[in-house]
Structures are given as C-alpha cells and as structure tokens.
Amino acid sequence: MNLQQIIDALNLTILTEKKDFSLIEPASGYTSDLLSCVMAGAAKQGIWVTLQSHGNIVAVAALLDLCAIIITEDAKPDAATISKANEEGIIMLATSEKSFSVCGQLWSLGLRGG
C-alpha cells in the first residue's frame, strides 16, 4: 500500500509540497505525542500519527527518517514548521479525525506497528 492510497482512503489534507506519493511505501505505523518516546520507539520509514504540531516534530521525523507525519484533531503546525518540513523533505498530512480513529483505519488498510 502506498502513501497516495492512504491519503485517499483517510481523506488527508496535504500540508507540505506535493510529490508523487504513490512511489512511497510506508513500512509501518507508530503513534505517540511524547517526542522522547517517538525518538526511542518509531521505526524508520514508518508513518507517525500525532496531535503534536510543535516545530520539533519535523526534527524528530528527519532524525528517524520517517515516511510521513499525520497530524490529527485539526492541530495546526505554524508556517515556519511547514516550511522547515519542506526543507527537510518531511511529508506532513493533517486530519480532523482523532489519533485512535486514524490508527484504526491504517490498521484496516494493512499497516502494522514497526
């Protein structure tokens, strides 16, 4: 399953620059809002589901080489964070859905924890 299929199935808003998301295959999923836990627990090339929208999420995703961040519950990263994500090549997606529901949908699509 590629990232474009996930974006379509979950009706995600794309916050960062558009690219060919069908070429990106997320390896696994992870969720936490504690960035220290993410740094210790998220697997490379995974999708990270969080309601944290602070600028530090970009650095964490870049550090771990994550595939994409899905920001839930309408949390809005500021313009500087989005611009930093574009610089770092981090894909940020957004939804008004809650993290629980997003994880459930990703699981139904076949994604598993890393």
Add this chain to the structure above:
Amino acid sequence: MKRFRAELHLHTVHSACAEVEMIPPLIVQRAMDDGINLIAVTDHNATANIAAVQKAALGYDLTVLPGMEVQTREDVHCLCLFDTLEQAAAWQAVVDAHLPNLVNRPDFFGEQYVVDETGDFIRSETRLLAISTNISLDDACRQVTELGGLFIPAHVNRTTNGLLPILGFVPQGIPIAALEISLHITPDQALSQFPQIAGYPLIQNGDVHMLDSMLGANEFFLEDVSIAEIRQALKQENGRSHKILLT
C-alpha cells in the same frame, strides 16, 4: 552586589494541587526561616494571589516577583517571571483568552482559592486552571519575553509536563532564558541524562506545593532584584552571577 537565595517556583492555594498551608503569611514566614530572600509566585495559569503575597512580605527582607506557571498547548509547564503586576496581568489576559472554558471539580482536583494577605478566603475560582492553554510554547516564550518577562521551561527533566520528554529537545530560535531542573536531580545528572541542555543556564526550584519543599537552591548576586538583573545573572554577565546550591 547583594546575595539572594531564591525560590522561583512556588504555588499558593490558587493552584488546586497546592496544600492549604500555601497562604501568604506562612509562605513569607517559611522563606524568612529558611534564609530565602527572593521568591516568585507561580500558580498554574493564574496570577490572582501574587499581590496578597507581596503585601504579606511588606516589612520583611523578602522580594516577591510576579510569575505564572503556564501550561502550553504541548502540555509543557513553563515559568513566566515579571517585574510588575501590570505585566503579569497583561500575560494573564492572553492566557485567559486561550484557556478552555472548563469548570473545576474540587472533589477531584482540589479547590482554587483566592485569598488576601492574611490568608483569608476571598473567593474560589470555578474555572479549571491547571490544564493546557491553546498557546504554543514558542508563542508563549516570545510573548512573555516581549512583555519584559523571563521564560523558563519548568522541571524540564520530568516526564509529566516536562519539556524534554514531551518535545524531545529544547526548541531553537526562541528566547528561552534558562531551564529549570526538578529537585530530584543534580545539574550534573541532568546534563548527563539530557546532553541536549548543554549551554543553557540551569536553575533549580522546589516546585513548592507545600512549605517543606521550599529549597532556595538558587544563589544570585545582583545589584537589586529585577528581571534585567536576573537575566544578566543567568548569563553570568556584568558581575552578576547565579549558581545552584547543592541542597
């Protein structure tokens, strides 16, 4: 230069989690007994008891700085310290506008009392205070600094409401004046567990919710007490200095 022993993180009965003994005259008395001559009153998202503590301290060799422990959108606790009640009031207005309108449940969280300088009851705050405001840490830091205040993320090492567990590392590009470490860790231990804090001035406080946790662990040498003087001391500038006393 004058020497100050400071406790810069102290709650009154306005904070639901503080003990009922945290009333102005007892706070002043304990500070005096412990040789502490500088305190900051830092209730959760609130400032209503600061003036009462300042009045209670009149006639004593004790300076009471206005402050607040704000809870940011990210769930991070940060100390905001000011020179004047007017600055604190301006910051309180911002916080009030960004605080979810929830009602306190005293049976669960505790009472939030506003008191006078003798500790007598004035009113009980019904709005739930100790929750996240919808202000990002970065915005809070910029706004407090623009108002002339010091912005110091609190107990940064603590898993609950501490900057480092929640945000992983210290955000860059914002005017963070210092980082507070909790009373359960020494500065050396903090630096070894969290190498990402190297280079930031560290302060240590008791996060005082009961009189017995007053530490007075900060030693300052200042010309007099002001935010500008403390700012210089944190940077060890112009003969001002600060260090953490091992308690």
